Amino acid sequence: MLNASSRGWAASGSPRGARNGGDLGPGDLQKGTSHMSFEELLELQSQVGTKMYKQLVTGNSTKKQSSRPPVQKACVADKHRPLEMSAKIRVPFLRQVVPISKKVARDPRFDDLSGEYNPEVFDKTYQFLNDIRAREKDLVKKQLKKRRSGEEREKLQQLLQHMEQQEMAQQERKRQQELHLALKQERRAQAQQGHRPYFLKKSEQRQLVLAEKFKELKRSKKLESFLSRKRRRNAGKDRRHLPLSKE
Secondary structure (H helix, E strand, C coil), X not given: CCCHHHHHHHHHCCCCCCHHHCCCCHHHHHHHHXXXXXXXXXHHHHHHCHHHHHHHHHCCCCCCCCCCCCCCCCCCCCCCCCCCCCCCCCCCCCCCXXXXXXXXXXXXXXXXXXXXXXXXXXXXXXXXXXXXHHHHHHHHHHHHHHCCCCHHHHHHHHHHHHHHHHHHHHXXXXXXXXXXXXXHHHHHHHHHCCCCCCCXXXXXXXXXXXXXXXXXXXXXXXXXXXXXXXXXXXXXXXXHHCCCCCC
């Protein structure tokens, strides 16, 4: 049979005792169970349960105490400190000691950050470059008159020819822009009048450009020289396709 203190623990269902209306500590519980017989201990275990019985006997709390030592919070390491390599791994011959940020080249012609290319806005923004090119062209012509012969004269002639080609290409591009603008205005006028606008094909646009170029050459009296160069170029192309003569 259980004694009075054991019956109090069993009735309460917890390690808190009813002796003198106060709580029983772990030492008091161990002293109380040490004087009990084996039969009383088995009966106490059957009444309070195995888990509670182990707590009564050993005096441990319900919380599991981890056997691992408390982990200390690691301090934030300095990012500029030397790299610490393990002695178990062979250090490679080539290794990155200091991290270097890779410089990425950005081409504004193919980058979306630069926006879309608008020829009209571009020409208006960089209109001042035409004056600079004209002054440079006059300067090259003056230097070319001073040089009678030599390697410098050939270089100046090539530079002047390159400038003239750039100027001609710019004028041709400007004529094409004016033609596209005129076609756009014509389609807009047709839409306002209620007609269905007609969009020219690329081949038709090329024919219009060639017609405008023909009129411009005829006005500047350079049509004959242009046609003669065109004939020589076409004759050279045809000569390539001719079979070689056998001697």
